[in-house]
Amino acid sequence: MAQTGExxxxxVLTFHSRVLAAxxxxxPGRVATxxxxxxAAGVPRAARAxxxxxKGCRAAAIPCHRVVASGGRLGGYGGNExxxxxxxxxxGIVVSARRVxxxxxxxxxxxx
DNA sequence: TAATTGACTTCGC
DNA sequence: GGCGAAGCCAATT
Numbered sequence: 001m002a003q004t005g006e007x008x009x010x011x012v013l014t015f016h017s018r019v020l021a022a023x024x025x026x027x028p029g030r031v032a033t034x035x036x037x038x039x040a041a042g043v044p045r046a047a048r049a050x051x052x053x054x055k056g057c058r059a060a061a062i063p064c065h066r067v068v069a070s071g072g073r074l075g076g077y078g079g080n081e082x083x084x085x086x087x088x089x090x091x092g093i094v095v096s097a098r099r100v101x102x103x104x105x106x107x108x109x110x111x112x
Numbered sequence: 113t114a115a116t117t118g119a120c121t122t123c124g125c
Numbered sequence: 126g127g128c129g130a131a132g133c134c135a136a137t138t
Binding site for chain 1: 132136
Binding site: 033034035038045046047048049050051052053054055057064067068069070071074075076077078079081084 | 117118119120121122
C-alpha cells in the first residue's frame with residue numbers, strides 16, 4: 001500500500017477544505033487570524049489565500065465571522081464588516097474601533 | 113496555461 | 126493613527 005501514500009487526504013482535502021475545517025474548529029467566543037488559519041491549513045503565509053476562500057465560504061457552517069485580521073483588526077466581511085462586528089459581539093467578543101478588545105485573550109490557537 | 117485578483121501581513125513615512 | 130508599497134499564496138477567470 002499504500003503506495004505512495006499519496007493522496008492522503010490531500011486529494012479529498014485541498015487547501016480550501018483544510019481552511020474551512022480549521023475555521024470550524026474555532027469555538028464560539030473566540031477568534032483566529034487569517035494567518036493562524038492558514039498555518040492550521042499547513043501554509044502560514046497563505047493568509048491572502050485564506051481570505052479568498054473565506055470570501056466563498058457562503059456556507060453557514062463556516063463561522064467566517066470568527067476569522068479576523070492580524071492585530072485583532074476586523075478585516076473584512078464581504079463588505080459588511082458591521083455585520084461581522086455584530087456577530088462577534090453576539091458571542092461575547094467586544095469590538096472597538098474596528099478592533100477586537102482583548103484580542104490576545106480571545107484569540108484561538110490551533111492545537112494539534 | 114497564464115494572468116489577475118483578494119476578507120492578508122509587515123515595514124516605512 | 127493613517128496611508129502606501131512590497132511580498133507571499135491559492136483560487137478564480
